[in-house]
Each structure stands twice: as C-alpha cells, then as structure tokens.
Amino acid sequence: xxxxxxxLYLARRSYRRRRLTDALRLLPVLMGVxxxxxxxxxxxxxxxxxxxxxxxxxxxFAIWGLGIIAAIIISRALVVGEHDVxxxxxxxxGRT
Amino acid sequence: xxxFNVLVLVCLIYASFLFLVAFWAxxxxxxxxxxxxxxxxxxxxxxxxxxxxxxxxxxxxxxARSGLEFVTIYLGPTLVVIGWWWVxxxxxxxxxxxRITSVADLISSRYGKSTTLGVLVTLLAVIGTTPYIAxxxxxxxxxxAVFGLNDPSGLxxxxxxxxxxxxxxxxxxxxxxxxxxxxxANERHHGVVTAIALEAVVKIVALVSVGxxxxxxxxxxxxxxxxxxxxxPIAQQDIIGTRWVAITFLSAAAFLTLPRMxxxxxxxxxxxxxxxxxxxxxxxxxxxxxxxxxxxxxxxxDFLPAGSxxxxxxxxxxxxxxxxxxxxxxxxxxxxxxxxxxxxAAIALSTMVSNHVVMPIWLSSRKDGAxxxxxxxxxxxxARRLSIFGVLSLGYFYFRLSGGSEALASxxxxxxxxxxxxxxxxxGGIFWRGATRIGAIGxxxxxxxxxxxxxxxxxxxxxxxxxxxxxxxxxxGFGWLRAQALFGVEGVDPVVHAVCWxxxxxxxxxxxxxxxxxxxxxxxxxxxxxxNVFEHTGTTRGWSQGTAEAEDLLMMAQRxxxxxxxxxxxxxxxxxxxxxGYLPDTTPQFLERLEREMAGSVGAATxxxxxxxxxxxxxxxxxxxxxxxxxxxxxxxxxxxxxxKSEELARAAxxxxxxxxxxxxxxxxxxxxxxxxxxxxxxPMTSIRAFSEILRDGGASGDMDAQSLEHFSGIIxxxxxxxxxxxxxxxxxxxxxxxxxSLNWTRTNLNTVIGRAVQxxxxxxxxxxxxxxxxxxxxxxxxxxxxxxLAQVFINLIANARKYCDAEAPVLTITARRLGNDAVxxxxxxxxxxxxxxxxxxxxxxxxxxxxxxKAGGAGLGLAICREIMTNLSGSISYLPGQGGTxxxxxxPRKRLRTRTK
Numbered sequence: 001x002x003x004x005x006x007x008l009y010l011a012r013r014s015y016r017r018r019r020l021t022d023a024l025r026l027l028p029v030l031m032g033v034x035x036x037x038x039x040x041x042x043x044x045x046x047x048x049x050x051x052x053x054x055x056x057x058x059x060x061f062a063i064w065g066l067g068i069i070a071a072i073i074i075s076r077a078l079v080v081g082e083h084d085v086x087x088x089x090x091x092x093x094g095r096t
Numbered sequence: 097x098x099x100f101n102v103l104v105l106v107c108l109i110y111a112s113f114l115f116l117v118a119f120w121a122x123x124x125x126x127x128x129x130x131x132x133x134x135x136x137x138x139x140x141x142x143x144x145x146x147x148x149x150x151x152x153x154x155x156x157x158x159x160a161r162s163g164l165e166f167v168t169i170y171l172g173p174t175l176v177v178i179g180w181w182w183v184x185x186x187x188x189x190x191x192x193x194x195r196i197t198s199v200a201d202l203i204s205s206r207y208g209k210s211t212t213l214g215v216l217v218t219l220l221a222v223i224g225t226t227p228y229i230a231x232x233x234x235x236x237x238x239x240x241a242v243f244g245l246n247d248p249s250g251l252x253x254x255x256x257x258x259x260x261x262x263x264x265x266x267x268x269x270x271x272x273x274x275x276x277x278x279x280x281a282n283e284r285h286h287g288v289v290t291a292i293a294l295e296a297v298v299k300i301v302a303l304v305s306v307g308x309x310x311x312x313x314x315x316x317x318x319x320x321x322x323x324x325x326x327x328x329p330i331a332q333q334d335i336i337g338t339r340w341v342a343i344t345f346l347s348a349a350a351f352l353t354l355p356r357m358x359x360x361x362x363x364x365x366x367x368x369x370x371x372x373x374x375x376x377x378x379x380x381x382x383x384x385x386x387x388x389x390x391x392x393x394x395x396x397x398d399f400l401p402a403g404s405x406x407x408x409x410x411x412x413x414x415x416x417x418x419x420x421x422x423x424x425x426x427x428x429x430x431x432x433x434x435x436x437x438x439x440x441a442a443i444a445l446s447t448m449v450s451n452h453v454v455m456p457i458w459l460s461s462r463k464d465g466a467x468x469x470x471x472x473x474x475x476x477x478x479a480r481r482l483s484i485f486g487v488l489s490l491g492y493f494y495f496r497l498s499g500g501s502e503a504l505a506s507x508x509x510x511x512x513x514x515x516x517x518x519x520x521x522x523x524g525g526i527f528w529r530g531a532t533r534i535g536a537i538g539x540x541x542x543x544x545x546x547x548x549x550x551x552x553x554x555x556x557x558x559x560x561x562x563x564x565x566x567x568x569x570x571x572x573g574f575g576w577l578r579a580q581a582l583f584g585v586e587g588v589d590p591v592v593h594a595v596c597w598x599x600x601x602x603x604x605x606x607x608x609x610x611x612x613x614x615x616x617x618x619x620x621x622x623x624x625x626x627x628n629v630f631e632h633t634g635t636t637r638g639w640s641q642g643t644a645e646a647e648d649l650l651m652m653a654q655r656x657x658x659x660x661x662x663x664x665x666x667x668x669x670x671x672x673x674x675x676x677g678y679l680p681d682t683t684p685q686f687l688e689r690l691e692r693e694m695a696g697s698v699g700a701a702t703x704x705x706x707x708x709x710x711x712x713x714x715x716x717x718x719x720x721x722x723x724x725x726x727x728x729x730x731x732x733x734x735x736x737x738x739x740x741k742s743e744e745l746a747r748a749a750x751x752x753x754x755x756x757x758x759x760x761x762x763x764x765x766x767x768x769x770x771x772x773x774x775x776x777x778x779x780p781m782t783s784i785r786a787f788s789e790i791l792r793d794g795g796a797s798g799d800m801d802a803q804s805l806e807h808f809s810g811i812i813x814x815x816x817x818x819x820x821x822x823x824x825x826x827x828x829x830x831x832x833x834x835x836x837x838s839l840n841w842t843r844t845n846l847n848t849v850i851g852r853a854v855q856x857x858x859x860x861x862x863x864x865x866x867x868x869x870x871x872x873x874x875x876x877x878x879x880x881x882x883x884x885x886l887a888q889v890f891i892n893l894i895a896n897a898r899k900y901c902d903a904e905a906p907v908l909t910i911t912a913r914r915l916g917n918d919a920v921x922x923x924x925x926x927x928x929x930x931x932x933x934x935x936x937x938x939x940x941x942x943x944x945x946x947x948x949x950x951k952a953g954g955a956g957l958g959l960a961i962c963r964e965i966m967t968n969l970s971g972s973i974s975y976l977p978g979q980g981g982t983x984x985x986x987x988x989p990r991k992r993l994r995t996r997t998k
Contacts, residue, residue, distance in 0.1 A: 021181055024375075028179030035171060035344070038164075039337045053331030054322055056164055057390055064174065064383050071178050071376035079372050 017078065024074050031067045035060060100243050103424065110428055111266060114435075117294055118274045118287035125286035127917065133290055134366040136373030142289050142360045143378050144296035146173055146351060147385050148228070149235035149434035150508045152299060155386065157407035159393040163333030166389060168340055169508075170382040172347030180375045183352065184361065186526055188371065190629050191362035195696040199358045199518060200448045205700035206525040206626050207533035208619035214452035214699065216540055217518055221355045221448055222487070223552075224514030225441050227507040229491030230498065232434035233260040235407075237495075239430050242411050257496060264492045267438050268485050275443040276480050284364050288439060292360075295432035300384050302429025306410055307388020309422055310395045314413075321391050328394045342592040343509070349519045349599075350512035355444035356437060363444075438488070446483035451699030454479040459702065472656050476698060509591050510551050513598060517543035520603045524610070529623045531606070534613035539606025543598045550579050551594035618704075646679040647933070649690065650978040652706065656694050660915070663976070665693055674747040675754060677936065678977055754937070761938055776822060780815035787812050825957045832964035839882040839968060841992050846912055846920065847875035849883050853890030857898070866898045869909045877914055880991045881969055889962045889973070893924045893984055896958060901928035901982065918990050923976065925983040936975050 038056035042048035121133055132138070151169070158166035176183065187202075196202045199221065204214035237259040274287035315321045325331055351357055396409035400416055410430065414423040458475060520539050524531040554562040562579060571577050580590045582597050615623065646666070653662035663678055669689065670680035680686050687707065694703035787808045794800030831837050854868055897908040903926070912922045931939060940963045959973075966973045971988025 024181045025179060028175040028182075031178065032175055032344075036341070038335055039340060043334065049332055049334045050337070051164060051335035054325045056335060057325065057331075060164065060167055060171075061383070061387065064171075064379070067174075067178060068376050068379050068383060071379065075372045075375050079369075 020074055020078050024071070024078070027067060027070055027074070031063055034063045103240075103243050103427065106424055106428070107431060110431070114291045114294065115270065115273075118270070118291040121290035122274065122287040125284075130286065133286060134284075136367075136370040136377070138289060138293045139360075139365065139370040140374045140377040140381065141293035141296040142364060143177075143357075143374060144299065144381055145292055145356055145360060145436045145440050146354075147296075147299060147382070147433060148437040149232050149430055150228075151385060152303060152430045152433040153235050153239070153407050153410055154508065155389045156393045156396065156409045157405070159330065159389050160397055160406035160409065163330045164335060164390070165333075165339060165343070167386055168343040169347045170386050172344045172349070173351040174379040174382055175344075176348045176351050177375060177378045180371050183523070183526075184371060185368070186629060187352070187362050188365050188368050190526060190626055191365065192368070193629060194625070194700070195692050197363060197451060197696065197699055198444055198448045199353060199355055199522070200452050201695075201699050202358070202362075203518060203521055203525065203536065204452065205695070206622055207521075207531075207536050208616055208622055209700045209704045210533050210537075211452070211456050213521075213533065213536055213540070214448075215456075216537065216544075218445075218448040218452045220517060220540065220544055221515060222445055222490070224511050225355060225445060226487070226490045226494050227498075228511045229438055229441060229488065230495035231507050232438050233263055233491060233495045236260070236263050236431060236434045238408065239411055239427055242408055242415070243427070260492060260495055263435075264438075264488045267435055267442070268488045270435075271439050271442045271446075271484050271488075272481050275439065275446070275484065276477055284366060285443065288443065289360070289364055292436040292440065295436040296381075298425075298432045299429045300381060302425045302432075303385060303410065304388060305422060306414060306426050307391060309417075309419065310388065310391050310413065313419075314395055314399065314417065315391070321394075324398065325390060325394050328397055330390065330394055330397070336589065338592045339589055342589075342595050346509065346512050346516060346595050349516035353515045353518040353522060354512075355448065355515070356441040359440055359444040359447075438491070442484045442487050445487045446480045449483040449486070450476055450479035451702060454483070455698050455702045459706065473658060473697075476656075506555065506591075510555055513551055513591075513595050514544075514547050516595075517547060517598060517602055519599070520606045524606060525623075526626050526629075528610075529620075529627045530610055531623065532610045532613045532615040533619055535606045535608070535610030538609040539602045542605040543602030546582075546598040546601055547594060550582060550597060551590070554579050554590075646682050647978045649682065649687075649707075650678065653690060653694065654978065656697055656706075660921075661693075665690070674751045677974060679933075681750070758937060758941070762941055765938070765941070773822075777819065780819050784812050784815050825961065829957055829961050829964060832961065832968055835968065837968055839885065841880060842883060843878060843880050844883045845875075846877040846879050846922070847872060849879075849881075849887050850875055850890060850910060850912070850922075852883075853887045853894060856887065857891045857894040865906075866894075866901065867905065867907045868894070869907060871911060875910075875912045877912060877920055877990070879920060879988070881988065885965045885969065886988075889965050889986065890924075892958045892962050897924065897926045897928075897982070901926045903927045903929075903981075914990070915987075920988050920990050922986040922988075923979075923983060924986075925976075925979050926981045928981045930977075930980070930982050931975065933977075936977065939975060940973070 038051040038059055041050065041055065042052040043050040124130060124133060155166050155169070158169075190196065191202070194205055196205060200214045200217035203217050204210050207213050234256075237256040240259045241256060270291075271288075274291070275285055311318065311321045315324055352361075392409055392413065393406065396404070396406060396413055400409065400412060404412060410426050411423060414420075414426055455476065458479075517540055520543070521531070521536040525536070556562065569578070580593055581588075582593070585593065585597075588596075650662060650666050653665065656662075657665065666678045666680060669686050670677055673680050673683070673686075675681070691700075691703050691707050694706065697703075698706070791800075791805070791808055791812075794804070850870065854870075894908065897906065901908070906926060906928065908924060908926045910922065910924055912920065915921050940959050962973055966986060966988065969988055970993045971986060973984060973986050976983040976985045
C-alpha cells in the first residue's frame with residue numbers, strides 16, 4: 001500500500017532527508033561488519049592469538065567512537081531537517 | 097580501613113536520597129511542571145538499566161576470564177540503538193498508538209488479543225528474570241561483604257542472606273510506593289524514571305572514576321596501560337568467533353525483549369523524538385561503561401593477590417590502594433546498578449502478571465462478569481502490589497537456594513537467551529502481516545522448551561538431574577538428544593549451541609506455523625494495524641454499533657479508569673459527537689477508543705474481554721472486517737473522504753435531532769407552565785381578593801373582632817408573599833440570563849459555603865429525614881466566588897434531594913475535590929431512583945418539572961436558576977448519569993476568570 005500511495009519523485013529537501021535515514025539504517029550494518037574484522041587477525045598458524053590482543057581492543061573502541069560521532073552528525077541533520085520539511089511523517093500518511 | 101558502619105550509613109543516606117528524588121519528581125509531575133524531567137537526556141539515562149550489577153562488577157570479571165569478549169554484551173544494544181530507525185521507532189510508535197503496557201501485552205495484542213500468548217510470555221519473562229534479580233541481590237550482598245569482612249568491628253554482621261533480605265525488602269517498598277501510584281500502566285512513572293536516571297549518573301561516574309584512577313593513578317597513563325595490557329594474560333586470549341557473533345546477536349535480541357528494557361524503551365517513552373538523542377547518546381553511555389573495563393581487569397590481575405575474586409575488582413582495587421572515597425563511590429555505583437534493575441524489572445513483571453494472569457482469572461471467576469459492582473481498580477492495584485512482592489520474594493528464594501556465587505555467574509546469558517525467545521514473534525509480528533497466533537504460540541513454546549532443556553536446567557547441575565553421564569550420553573541413551581549436543585552437533589560452546597538451536601527452531605516453527613494456519617478476524621485487524629502503523633494512525637473498526645448502553649459502559653469504565661478519568665473520556669467523546677452531557681452514542685469509534693483507554697490499565701486482552709461481555713459478543717460482521725483488513729486500499733482512500741463528510745453530516749443531524757427533541761419537549765412544557773403559572777398566580781389572587789372583600793365588608797359594618805381581623809389580614813399577607821417570591825424567581829432568572837447580575841466576588845472556604853447551605857436548607861415538615869453525608873476534610877478548599885450565589889445553588893440541590901429522593905432512608909452524599917490547581921468539582925449524589933434518561937436533557941430548562949403535579953410547590957425554576965448562576969460564576973452544573981441515584985455535578989474554577997467576567 002505504501003508504495004502505491006507514496007509519491008515517485010520528491011523535492012530536494014525531502015530527498016536529502018530520505019538519504020539521511022538510509023545512512024542511519026546502514027550505519028549499524030557497517031559497524032557490525034567492521035567489528036567482525038578482528039576475527040581475521042592472528043589465530044592458529046600465527047604467533048598471535050585471534051584478535052592480536054590489544055590491537056583488537058583499540059580497533060573495537062575506535063569503531064565504536066567513530067560510529068557514535070557519525071550517528072550524532074546524522075541525527076543532528078535529521079532534526080534540523082525536520083523543522084523545514086515535515087517529510088517523513090506526511091509521507092507515511094501518503095499525503096505529501 | 098574504611099569503617100563498615102560508615103558505609104552502611106552512606107548507603108542508607110543514598111537510599112533515602114533516592115526516595116526523596118522520586119517523591120519530588122512525582123510532586124512536580126502532579127503539578128504538571130515536568131520541564132526537563134521529560135527530556136531526551138532523562139530517557140537516555142533511564143535506558144541505562146541495561147547495565148546492571150552484572151555490568152558494573154561482572155564485566156571486569158568477565159574480561160579477566162575471557163578477555164575482550166565481554167564487550168559483545170554492549171555491542172549488540174549499540175547496534176540496535178544506533179539503528180533505531182529499523183525497529184525501535186516502530187516499536188515505540190506501536191506502543192504509543194496501541195497503549196501497550198508490556199512485552200506480553202504487545203505479543204498478546206498483536207496476535208488477536210490472545211490470553212494464551214499473554215500468559216505464555218509472562219511465564220517466560222518471570223522464569224527468565226527471577227535468576228537475574230537473584231544475581232543483583234547477590235552482588236549487593238557480596239559488595240557489603242567485601243567491606244564487612246575487612247572490618248570485624250562492624251555493628252551489623254555481614255550475613256549475606258540477611259543483607260539480601262533487607263535489600264529485597266527496601267526495593268519492594270520503593271517499587272510499590274512509586275511504581276503503583278497510578279493504575280494506568282501506560283502512564284509514565286516519573287518518580288521511578290527520575291530516580292533511575294540519577295542512579296545511571298552515579299553508575300557511570302563511579303566506573304569511570306575507578307578507570308581513571310587505574311590508568312592515571314596506578315599505571316603511568318595511557319602508554320603504560322597499553323604496555324600493561326599487552327603484557328597481561330588477557331591479551332593472550334583468543335577471540336572465539338562463534339561466541340563473538342552469537343553473544344552480540346543475543347544481547348541485541350535481549351535488549352529488545354527484556355521486560356525491563358521494554359518498560360523503559362517503549363512504555364515510559366514520553367516522545368518519539370527522544371529517539372533522535374538516545375540514538376547516539378545511549379551508545380555513548382555504553383561506550384563509557386565499557387572503556388575502562390579492560391584496564392581495571394588488567395590492573396586487578398597485576399596488583400591484587402592471586403586468587404582474588406575478579407568480579408569484585410572494581411571494589412577491591414581502590415580498597416587495596418587505600419582510596420576510601422573512591423571505594424565508597426564505586427560501592428554506590430554497584431548498589432545503583434543492582435537496585436535500578438530490580439525496581440524496573442519488578443514493575444514490568446508485576447504489570448504482566450496482574451494484567452495477563454490475575455485479571456483473566458478474576459474475570460472468569462465471576463459469573464456475572466464485568467458488570468458486578470465494586471471497584472476493579474483496587475483489585476488490579478492490589479494484584480500489582482502483591483506481584484511485586486511475589487517477584488522479589490522469588491528472586492530472594494532463588495538466591496537462597498542457589499546459595500553460591502558459581503551457579504549464578506553464568507546466569508546473565510541464560511536469562512538473556514530465555515527472554516530472547518520472544519524475538520521471532522515480536523519482529524515477525526511488527527513486520528509480517530502473515531504472522532499468526534498459532535505460529536507465535538508454537539514458536540515461543542519450542543524455543544522455551546529447548547532453552548529449558550539445553551541451557552536453563554543444566555545450570556542447576558545434578559539437582560535437576562543433569563549429571564555428567566546424562567550430559568555425555570543423552571536421555572535413555574539417545575545420543576542425538578544430548579542436552580549440549582543436540583542432533584549430533586558436537587564440540588560447540590554450550591551458550592552458542594543453546595542460542596542457535598533454540599532461536600533457529602523457534603523461528604522455524606513460528607514461520608511454518610504462520611504459513612499453514614489461518615488468522616481469525618481480530619488477528620488480521622491487529623496485524624494490519626501493527627505492521628502498517630505508520631500508514632494509518634487512524635483506528636480500524638472492531639465493534640458494531642449500539643448494542644451496549646452508554647450508561648452501563650460508563651459504570652464499568654468508572655471502575656477501571658476511575659470516576660474522574662472515565663467521566664472525562666465520556667464527556668469528551670460526547671462533545672466530539674456534538675452532544676452534551678456524559679453519554680455519547682456507542683459508535684464503533686467510541687467503543688474502540690474506550691477499549692484502548694482501558695487496555696492502558698488492564699491490558700488489551702482483558703479490556704477486550706470486559707467490553708465483549710457488555711457489548712454482547714456482537715463484535716463485527718465478517719464483511720466489516722474484510723472491508724478493513726483486505727487490500728482494498730484505493731477504495732478506502734476515496735471512502736475515507738466520504739466518511740469524513742458523512743461524519744460531519746451525522747454530527748449535524750445528531751445536533752439537530754437533539755435540538756428538535758428539546759424544542760418539542762419545551763413547547764409542551766411551556767404550555768403546561770403557562771397554565772401552571774396562571775394557576776399559581778390566580779390562587780393567591782383569588783384568596784387575596786376574597787379575604788380583602790370580607791375585611792372591607794366587615795370594616796363597613798364594624799362587627800369584626802380583632803382576632804378575625806388578624807387572621808384574615810395574615811392570610812392576605814402570606815399569599816402576597818408567595819406571589820412576590822414567584823415573581824422574584826422569575827426576575828432573578830431573567831437578570832441572570834441576561835448577564836446583568838452583579839456578583840460579589842470574595843475569597844472564601846468551600847466548607848463554609850456548603851455548611852451554610854446545609855443549615856439553611858434545614859429539615860422541613862413531615863418529609864422523611866434526609867441524611868447528609870459529607871467529607872468535611874476534603875471540603876476545605878479556598879475559592880474565589882460569590883458565596884451567597886453559590887450557597888443558593890447548594891441549597892436548591894439539597895432541597896431538591898429532600899423533596900424528590902424516594903428512598904426509604906434518603907441519603908445525600910456531598911463530595912468536593914480539587915482538580916489540578918485551578919478547578920473544583922462538587923458532586924451531590926442521592927440514593928433515590930435517579931432521573932430517567934429521556935428526562936435528563938430537560939431538567940435544566942426553565943418551566944420543566946419531572947412530576948406534573950405541584951407536589952414540590954415550586955414553579956420548576958430552581959435548577960434553571962442554578963444553571964444560570966453557575967454560568968455567571970464561570971462554572972457549570974450537569975447531571976451525572978450512572979451513579980445509582982440522582983447526581984448533580986458542579987464544576988467551577990477556583991479563582992475568578994478575569995477574561996470571562998469582563
């Protein structure tokens with residue numbers, strides 16, 4: 001039902017806003033994948049344990065911090081956008 | 097060494113401070129001055145109950161044993177919250193539109209308001225949460241013991257059991273005080289939320305302080321710490337891939353399904369916009385809580401004697417370095433973590449138990465169903481309070497029985513896996529319209545069974561019959577049924593094994609069950625509403641028109657929502673339909689709304705059942721349902737426009753109909769009144785004329801004695817007075833109606849006015865004795881009004897009760913109460929027969945009188961005058977139906993409204 005009612009093309013602002021929500025949706029996916037990386041380091045056959053000790057610690061916390069900064073930037077932009085365009089809510093009602 | 101007594105004192109002061117803060121927040125909320133108390137910051141902080149004592153103490157222990165893996169417990173929730181646009185936004189929106197009170201309510205509501213599912217999820221939640229509560233009690237008891245064992249001079253003996261009992265008792269008290277203040281579980285518990293937000297701050301400050309001390313106080317800054325980490329055994333631990341992924345997933349699932357998390361995430365959410373802030377602020381909080389865990393663990397292993405309990409490093413490290421303030425802070429941090437978790441968990445569980453277990457049993461145990469008299473609210477509140485005690489006692493006994501630290505150490509993951517069994521039903525329910533009740537029940541049962549068999553029961557070891565041989569050989573020698581190697585999957589970590597099998601089979605059964613079964617109509621309706629929550633915020637129809645009497649519904653609603661709330665709801669709905677008074681038409685929209693309001697108090701399933709008893713099961717025709725549930729979207733859009741128009745027409749028609757009824761009745765009454773009033777005027781006139789003739793003739797002949805003279809002129813005088821009074825009334829009314837009356841505004845006490853009225857209305861003649869019941873304490877309200885005019889209204893109402901109340905022993909109850917800061921409400925309720933429905937609309941009209949004979953001796957102007965006086969005093973008077981007798985309600989402002997009186 002949503003697809004049929006929603007408009008096909010959007011004004012520049014609502015378009016930007018939709019891409020921001022896309023970014024917000026994809027951010028956890030990216031973080032999840034990056035957090036899997038330490039599993040590929042070290043391990044059997046090398047001298048180091050899987051994750052290579054403190055390297056994994058720094059990696060995990062760095063991704064965490066960067067992810068939070070990215071989330072702050074995206075949600076700030078979304079909140080600012082909300083005052084200009086009543087985008088998402090009206091779109092959901094199908095009345096834009 | 098830090099004195100143990102000082103510590104107990106600090107702890108007590110801290111606990112009383114929490115009580116004070118909660119009390120202060122409740123008071124502020126009552127006055128409607130919430131301000132920053134409903135800000136996104138408080139919301140974010142309240143989410144921190146995810147970090148329990150298991151985090152505060154246990155994370156360091158976990159890190160000391162298994163290295164970096166501890167962090168997966170926080171990675172899962174971080175992903176869920178950062179990606180709030182996926183799931184959380186939808187959950188919160190559904191929670192708000194459907195007035196969801198708990199996880200069990202969400203699931204039961206989604207799958208056709210099913211009682212079975214409600215009970216099932218509640219059971220699962222109780223079983224999964226009890227060990228967790230025990231774990232919190234244990235950690236508080238242990239942290240006391242750490243101090244107590246080092247201080248033999250302590251006044252209090254450090255008995256683990258006794259400490260745990262005291263803590264459990266205190267928590268139960270707090271939770272009952274602030275968690276069951278209002279029945280509507282959907283309303284926010286401001287006191288509790290504020291207190292746990294404060295505790296959240298204490299937690300993170302404490303842990304970060306210990307961390308900073310360890311990095312910069314004990315080691316030589318960041319560089320030194322990194323070297324230390326590389327050199328410690330922790331860095332030599334392998335990260336186990338399967339566990340890394342499985343526990344991250346598990347913690348993400350548990351974050352959504354834990355009863356306490358659902359409570360703060362969805363139920364206590366004040367505004368959807370708060371997610372914008374929480375979306376990054378809560379991951380930041382988790383980041384802060386985890387950042388120093390490894391440094392503390394490393395330092396603990398380096399500096400503390402071998403064999404020290406790593407679960408207590410956060411406490412023992414500062415103590416070992418003689419940092420007493422830091423140790424106390426750290427202790428308070430742990431105390432906060434444990435208590436805030438237990439409080440919210442107890443509230444969440446008690447809501448579930450009372451709404452999904454106690455209420456259905458109570459309802460079905462009554463043959464006459466929901467229409468019996470008595471206050472249902474007190475039953476629900478009592479059930480909720482008892483459940484809180486029940487839940488905490490369960491936790492305490494579990495703690496006593498398990499008796500040791502070792503059995504509880506792994507309980508965190510076990511508990512997570514248990515509650516995560518709700519996940520397929522939950523996610524499927526909000527994203528897939530094809531999910532059905534059968535599928536959900538099957539999935540939850542399967543997951544629950546596998547979890548119990550592969551994880552929960554083995555945690556009891558031999559006590560539950562899970563001996564080494566049993567684990568190695570399987571039941572009856574069936575190798576493929578081994579608890580930790582199901583279907584021959586061997587060599588997997590037990591946690592990963594249980595998580596994978598339980599959730600995989602759960603999802604499988606849920607999906608297949610849903611595909612094969614057919615949902616009933618209510619399920620399809622609810623499913624469409626949940627899945628498409630963003631598309632139509634409007635409601636679908638669930639009830640058909642008009643089989644229930646509005647008055648019966650009001651009586652029932654009053655007992656669940658409370659009289660004030662229910663009457664407000666009914667009045668509002670009536671106003672929206674364009675009607676006056678308290679009785680709206682029982683349109684499907686109105687029934688739907690009433691059910692949702694009631695669901696906020698007693699849960700969707702119960703509310704549906706109670707309403708069903710009154711409306712008589714004639715819920716909806718299949719055609720009705722299909723029209724909504726089917727995919728006829730194009731027609732719906734067009735028809736919704738038509739509907740708005742026809743609604744407007746219907747409203748106008750209703751208004752016209754009411755006006756017409758009023759006019760017809762009025763004109764009849766007016767005719768009656770005219771003959772009445774000419775009669776009233778003529779009778780005294782006739783006697784005055786007659787007696788004055790006698791006097792004239794007697795005076796002329798001079799043979800009248802003084803006694804007769806006095807008698808006759810007395811009669812003339814009395815009759816003249818009656819005439820004057822009647823004319824006064826008429827004059828009074830016309831002055832009031834034109835608004836030309838001058839009011840004498842003074843400040844006075846309501847109690848004085850009522851007292852005066854009761855006295856002035858005194859006992860009259862041979863009428864049966866009228867007993868007047870008042871609650872004098874509640875009447876002491878300072879008001880600004882015209883005391884004489886107000887007393888006139890009261891006198892009239894009391895006099896009416898005296899005249900018309902037809903009970904054997906007439907009783908008039910007068911209740912006065914303050915509504916918020918600026919309004920006063922006074923009810924006059926007697927125990928007579930009441931006023932029939934068809935007359936209720938008429939009584940405030942002038943010339944109207946219920947009985948046509950002149951029994952009362954008035955001209956039918958009393959109530960009309962009352963109404964005009966109240967309008968002039970910026971208030972109102974109305975008839976209140978459904979109170980078991982004639983009942984009038986007076987609403988008035990406490991202070992003079994300048995704008996209206998100008």
